[in-house]
Amino acid sequence: MAKLMGLSRTDARRAVENGKVTVVQFGLGKLGLPLAVAIAAAGAKVVGVDLNEALVDALNRGENPLPEEPGLSELIPELVSKGRLKATTNWREAVKLGDVYVVAVPVTVEEDMRPRLSALLDVSEKMAHGLAPGDIVLIETTLPLGTTRRVAALLEEKSGLRHGVDFGVVHAPERTSSGRMLRDITESYPKIVGSDSAEALEAAVGFYSAINRKGVIEVSSSIAAEAVKVFEGVYRYVNIALANELALYAEEKGFNVWEVIDAANTQPYCHLHRPGAGVGGHCIPVYPRFVLYDALKMGFDARVLEAARRVNDAMPLHAVYLLVRALNDLGKPVRGSRVLVVGLTYRPHVREYFMTPAAPIVEELKDMGALLYAYEPAALKEDFERFGVKEWRGEEVDAALIVSGYKEFAEMVSRGEVKAEAIVDARGVVSREKAEAAGYKVYRLGEG
Amino acid sequence: MAKLMGLSRTDARRAVENGKVTVVQFGLGKLGLPLAVAIAAAGAKVVGVDLNEALVDALNRGENPLPEEPGLSELIPELVSKGRLKATTNWREAVKLGDVYVVAVPVTVEEDMRPRLSALLDVSEKMAHGLAPGDIVLIETTLPLGTTRRVAALLEEKSGLRHGVDFGVVHAPERTSSGRMLRDITESYPKIVGSDSAEALEAAVGFYSAINRKGVIEVSSSIAAEAVKVFEGVYRYVNIALANELALYAEEKGFNVWEVIDAANTQPYCHLHRPGAGVGGHCIPVYPRFVLYDALKMGFDARVLEAARRVNDAMPLHAVYLLVRALNDLGKPVRGSRVLVVGLTYRPHVREYFMTPAAPIVEELKDMGALLYAYEPAALKEDFERFGVKEWRGEEVDAALIVSGYKEFAEMVSRGEVKAEAIVDARGVVSREKAEAAGYKVYRLGEG
Numbered sequence: 004m005a006k007l008m009g010l011s012r013t014d015a016r017r018a019v020e021n022g023k024v025t026v027v028q029f030g031l032g033k034l035g036l037p038l039a040v041a042i043a044a045a046g047a048k049v050v051g052v053d054l055n056e057a058l059v060d061a062l063n064r065g066e067n068p069l070p071e072e073p074g075l076s077e078l079i080p081e082l083v084s085k086g087r088l089k090a091t092t093n094w095r096e097a098v099k100l101g102d103v104y105v106v107a108v109p110v111t112v113e114e115d116m117r118p119r120l121s122a123l124l125d126v127s128e129k130m131a132h133g134l135a136p137g138d139i140v141l142i143e144t145t146l147p148l149g150t151t152r153r154v155a156a157l158l159e160e161k162s163g164l165r166h167g168v169d170f171g172v173v174h175a176p177e178r179t180s181s182g183r184m185l186r187d188i189t190e191s192y193p194k195i196v197g198s199d200s201a202e203a204l205e206a207a208v209g210f211y212s213a214i215n216r217k218g219v220i221e222v223s224s225s226i227a228a229e230a231v232k233v234f235e236g237v238y239r240y241v242n243i244a245l246a247n248e249l250a251l252y253a254e255e256k257g258f259n260v261w262e263v264i265d266a267a268n269t270q271p272y273c274h275l276h277r278p279g280a281g282v283g284g285h286c287i288p289v290y291p292r293f294v295l296y297d298a299l300k301m302g303f304d305a306r307v308l309e310a311a312r313r314v315n316d317a318m319p320l321h322a323v324y325l326l327v328r329a330l331n332d333l334g335k336p337v338r339g340s341r342v343l344v345v346g347l348t349y350r351p352h353v354r355e356y357f358m359t360p361a362a363p364i365v366e367e368l369k370d371m372g373a374l375l376y377a378y379e380p381a382a383l384k385e386d387f388e389r390f391g392v393k394e395w396r397g398e399e400v401d402a403a404l405i406v407s408g409y410k411e412f413a414e415m416v417s418r419g420e421v422k423a424e425a426i427v428d429a430r431g432v433v434s435r436e437k438a439e440a441a442g443y444k445v446y447r448l449g450e451g
Numbered sequence: 452m453a454k455l456m457g458l459s460r461t462d463a464r465r466a467v468e469n470g471k472v473t474v475v476q477f478g479l480g481k482l483g484l485p486l487a488v489a490i491a492a493a494g495a496k497v498v499g500v501d502l503n504e505a506l507v508d509a510l511n512r513g514e515n516p517l518p519e520e521p522g523l524s525e526l527i528p529e530l531v532s533k534g535r536l537k538a539t540t541n542w543r544e545a546v547k548l549g550d551v552y553v554v555a556v557p558v559t560v561e562e563d564m565r566p567r568l569s570a571l572l573d574v575s576e577k578m579a580h581g582l583a584p585g586d587i588v589l590i591e592t593t594l595p596l597g598t599t600r601r602v603a604a605l606l607e608e609k610s611g612l613r614h615g616v617d618f619g620v621v622h623a624p625e626r627t628s629s630g631r632m633l634r635d636i637t638e639s640y641p642k643i644v645g646s647d648s649a650e651a652l653e654a655a656v657g658f659y660s661a662i663n664r665k666g667v668i669e670v671s672s673s674i675a676a677e678a679v680k681v682f683e684g685v686y687r688y689v690n691i692a693l694a695n696e697l698a699l700y701a702e703e704k705g706f707n708v709w710e711v712i713d714a715a716n717t718q719p720y721c722h723l724h725r726p727g728a729g730v731g732g733h734c735i736p737v738y739p740r741f742v743l744y745d746a747l748k749m750g751f752d753a754r755v756l757e758a759a760r761r762v763n764d765a766m767p768l769h770a771v772y773l774l775v776r777a778l779n780d781l782g783k784p785v786r787g788s789r790v791l792v793v794g795l796t797y798r799p800h801v802r803e804y805f806m807t808p809a810a811p812i813v814e815e816l817k818d819m820g821a822l823l824y825a826y827e828p829a830a831l832k833e834d835f836e837r838f839g840v841k842e843w844r845g846e847e848v849d850a851a852l853i854v855s856g857y858k859e860f861a862e863m864v865s866r867g868e869v870k871a872e873a874i875v876d877a878r879g880v881v882s883r884e885k886a887e888a889a890g891y892k893v894y895r896l897g898e899g
Contacts, residue, residue, distance in 0.1 A: 148704055178718055193717050220714050223707060230704075230711040234697060235721045238690075241755070245689050248755045249682060252742065255751050256596055256678075259671060263678040266668050269641050270626055273683045274722050294700065303703050307689070307696045310758035 006102050006137025007206035008171055015209025020046040022087075024210075027101030027133070029126040030144075031058060031090060034177055035107035036069055037184035038143060040078050042105065043088040045213040051090040052097045052126075059090040074185040094126075098133025103210065106130075106142045107177070110150075111357065112289050116296040118147045127154045131161030136169040139203045141210070143177045145232045145286070147293035151225035152199065171203020174225045175211065176232030181353050190216045197221070197228025236290030237308065242276040243287070244311030247318050250278035250449030257451030261431050278449050280322040280406045280429035281360025282315045283349025288358050319360040319406075322429040322448070323367050326404045329425040329446045333401060338372030341400040343423065346407020346430075347379040347390055354381040361406050365390050376400060378412055397422065408432045417441065454550050454585025455654035456619055463657025468494040470535075472658075475549030475581070477574040478592075479506060479538060482625055483555035484517055485632035486591060488526050490553070491536040493661040499538040500545045500574075507538040522633040542574075546581025551658065554578075554590045555625070558598075559805065560737050564744040566595045575602045579609030584617040587651045589658070591625045593680045593734070595741035599673035600647065619651020622673045623659065624680030629801050641665045645676025684738030685756065690724040691735070692759030695766050698726035698897030705899030709879050726897050728770040728854045728877035729808025730763045731797025736806050767808040767854075770877040770896070771815050774852045777873040777894045781849060786820030789848040791871065794855020794878075795827040795838055802829040809854050813838050824848060826860055845870065856880045865889065 005018040018024050024047045028039050031053040043049040053059055061068050065080035082088035091097050098104075108122040123144060130140065140158065142151055155172040164170050175196045179187040194211040196219055198204040204221060211219045222228050246264065253260035264275045282288045291308050298305040330340050349359040356362070361377075368375055369391060376395035377387060387394045399422035405412065408430040415421050416433050419441035426438055429448045438445045453471040455463045466472050472495045476487050479501040491497040501507055509516050513528035530536035539545050546552075556570040571592060578588065588606065590599055603620040612618050623644045627635040642659040644667055646652040652669060659667045670676050694712065701708035712723045730736045739756050746753040778788050797807040804810070809825075816823055817839060824843035825835060835842045847870035853860065856878040863869050864881050867889035874886055875894045886893045 148706075192719075195714050195717075220717060222710050222714055226704065227706045227711050227714075230697075230701070230706055230708075231714045234711055234715045234723060235718050237697070238693070238715070238721050238723050241689070241693050242686075245686070245755050248753060249678075249685070252746070252751060252753065253678070255749055256674065256745075258596075258675045258678055260678075262670050263675050263682055266643050266670055266675075266679045267682045267686070269643075269668060270683050271640075273686050275682060275686050297704075298700070301703055303700060305696060305700065306758035306762055307693050307755065310754035314754055 012209035019213040028105040030107035167200040171200030173198040173207040174228040260449030281318040283359040343403040460657035467661040476553040478555035615648040619648030621646040621655040622676040645670040708897030731807040791851040
């Protein structure tokens, strides 16, 4: 098979397209699986390594473990039957096969903002066992700045090979959203690549040219590529914080922040974001923490990011405050009141709870003695149990608190189908007019 | 003539277009003059009130005092000769004539962030002398939230008329940029209007429909309209601060922030701004201070805005720091070194010095004993004198510090035409490659 180090981008691209390249990929999760499929579809032979045996077995039977991602159900059976895509839990065997190693294991943060690099460092050690001269490593996982260099150093140490000479590590951050993974990988945005090895970078440009129709943008170092992806998230995070701060100001000052944001954004240079009950998930709240933790170590004062974090982190409790006010207007204390929490996941229809704002909200309300129900179409039975809330099946409640932007629920409110006296909307999805016409008392975040 | 209070939007629009409406406008400056022209061009008779006698006389002779604004030189002589546009310093006579009053006098801030409302309150008092039942007042000046209500209360007090019954005040914030004023007023963006008088709002929608082809967006209160414009500026300001913070982080961390920002912005949800030597002018640094001062009074903690202000305010001194490092690399102290400051105005080619970052930079460098030259194509002789710097005519210097993004100067650098050893670029306009090829030592903001 073809080693890519030293090839021109054109030759590297052809090697992929002509089936000459074997890719060993670590991680077959929500990012990794669509990525493996896209790489195999481009022509490479892909061996995916994952710890999840059920997932590995299903994939090898040609089944799609992510039916919610368009395109996979068609491609997986075809690629598996042609022998272009297979999965294994046996990393020792797999690592011997690779010309290219792709890393798609998650890096998140601890409570104290320390990056959780264990999975990444673990697969790096495993890779080192198979690493051979001419191999390249492509890290798709979003990383704290400087981590690609750390992986390169670890690989040098463990394999005895020299970075930039025998092998090269490239950071090639994913730019994807759930529900459109395959499209995002292959055609939504240009691919960003950065490396401290010129040869590996050249080969990576060829590799991704075979996969991504929007082209490849080279930046001048691995750290610059890391920064590109982290800064995309930082932009979103800080702008959500700004929207939250302006929403709180609007409440104090007595106006409607939503209509103001909509009107301001009719000016094409203005992209104000939407306020909400908090920021969850594996991406947007995580990347700013990469910078904040690094800043802490460097003694660098990242004032804007730190202010953004404090504002965003306060939003779940502000949502609770709005609910407490609503109950108070009904003459009720929190203790003993029946409260419906709308949304447990960090985002509608995605079964993912990492850093979800619902967690501190549920915690606080339980602490205050509320009787909690939850509306969460994405949840399984065990999720409700873990949160310690009852799954709502239309029971009468005193108030509903909308934490996650479920439009279906907002429509039930508009139609008067929710048995509740008050609706507290911390996502701006409920129509005040319709909800009031349906007889509810309405409280919305960011309205005076 | 036609009073607009009580008319439908359609009738109000027709009244303007059919020449039945007399507008008395306060302020014929860079905003006011193009606005008066646009209103007269739409059909109204406009009497502009300004304190500047030379300006008033020139205008009445059909001359254009703002030749840099496209469209005015054609329209002014025509409108003046037809009697649709005239100017006066005699406000006592003028205020008797108005059906509609338009306010376009500046509101800025003091050093302590207190809004400087004196001009606005002064014209409000003057207006009160002429205010008659059926009149409407349109405030185009960007205002601190709540100011429109304050003007309405002042007019009630001084005129004895009742707001919402006899007259109405509407906030209709300008959304314009120098050099394209007429186009921005008439067709770039929809017009925003908000009022606490439903009748005045209805009439204002008709009035602006005659002027702005992009339509009119009504918001539900005067304070919401104030917020729309202030928030547009706040968005820009906070995002510039974020870019500045990321530039400082890039310097510490050792990568190039400019290539990272460009690459990140290939993702359509990412709109990272550009870092620089500071934020000046009458708009972007002023509007966040409206909020910050208000927050101070309310006891509201506007963390994100306050952090943004501190970062942006620190940038001029950071530019000085980059220069000090450059001189130090040349083995020179600041004292006695010849330094060329590129850009005194807050923005290239606009002769405007309000809050310009060049002011603290010049101050600091003079304080440290540098011999200062300045390159500033927009400046008059007296401007160089006021800054206490020599106008640069190609003299040899030790280093040039680019404070304002003059591309012409960057091109001189690329061609090796600037006699200097080091170029310090705090705006990202110089090509490092070309400048180094031309023999300069190059220092750029946001590069490690």
